[in-house]
Amino acid sequence: MEHQVDTATDASISTSPVALPPLPHMSNAKPFPNISKIKVFNGNNFKRWQESVFSIDVHGVAFALTEEAKQIWDSMTAKYTAEDVGRQKFVIGNYYRWEMSDDKEIKTQINEYHKLVEDLKAENINLQEEFLAGLLIEKLPESWNNYKQQLKHKDKQLSLADLIVHIIIEDTTRKEIEAAKAKEIATRANLANIVANVKEWVVDSGATRHICANKNAFSSYTPVGEGEEIIYLGDSRTAQVLGKGKVLLKLTSGKTLALNDVLHVPNIRANLVSVVLLGKVGGEGVIRI
Structure with missing residues (x-):
């Protein structure tokens, strides 16, 4: 008996292509990192270079690519971390010492x-x-x-x-x-051997004026009226200025030191040469002849 095909059933089977459902969206997939940002390691400051690599998350990719890359990374970490520690100790030692x-x-x-x-x-x-x-x-x-x-x-x-x-x-x-002290010492040295027929002269760093007790030492002289001008001495006493003028001091070098605007104070204990006035280049108090 011949087998008969149920044409009604066969007619219900579609021969058109079947549409497959879409693949799920891979929302967690990360793009391959931009390794062009990694600078070539020059052998210095490995820790900082390592941190720059970590910042772009490329080390995980390197490990995934090959086991050999992981071994190289671990070897560099061990070598240069030890060197960084040694460098730190060196820098700290220099700072401490x-x-x-x-x-x-x-x-x-x-x-x-x-x-x-x-x-x-x-x-x-x-x-x-x-x-x-x-x-x-x-x-x-x-x-x-x-x-x-x-x-x-x-x-x-x-x-x-x-x-x-x-x-x-x-x-x-x-x-x-x-510098001021050195200048004062030099001035004292230059005037240490002043030759003059007047009382002893003292080079005084505290004096602001040249003062002379002997009127005969003046080469030019202008009287000052009584009570017009006084000076204050170191012991808080005051002294009357009787006049002012120019005094010429002969030095052992053969030169003459002209002191201008010297005050005449008869009761001064020692004649004073003011270092302050000597130090003023081109000042009115001194002329070297």
Whole structure:
């Protein structure tokens, strides 16, 4: 008996293509990182370079690509992390051992200290501003002890930048004082052997005027009226000025030192040469002949 096909059933089967459902959207998929942002490692400061790599999340990709990449990464981390630790110890040691001295320029030493602080920052060692300023004060040379005490007793703590400016100003002032003292010593030396037929002359750094007790020492003289002018002496006494004029002092070098506007005060104990007036170049108080 022949098998008959149910054409009615076959007619219900469609021969058209079946549409597949869409694939689910991969919302968590990450784009491949832009590795062009990674700088070539130059062998210095591995930790900072490593952090830059971490910031673009490329290390996970490298590990996923090959086991060999992971081994290279681990090897670099072990090698350069140890080197960074050694570098940090070196920088910290330099900072700790650094000292200031009177033999070197203060500005040069300030620059050295600033370089040490920058080296610490490069190693991600960030110290508080108060600590950096306080240590610089402690490192000042022994001759600066009084200045150090003044800074320590200030009500307000100076920042490192303000402290450096303060120190440089103090250094400039000290140099000016030292130069003035050196000039005074030189002046005293030059006048130590004054030859004159008058009373002894004293080179006085505190005197603001030339003073002479002997009227006969004046080469030119103008009387001053009684009570018109007085001077104050060191012991709080006053003395009457009787006149003023020019006095010529002969030096052992053969030259003559002309003192202008010298006050005549008979009861002065010693004739005074004012260092202040001598130090004024081109001033009215002195003429060298």
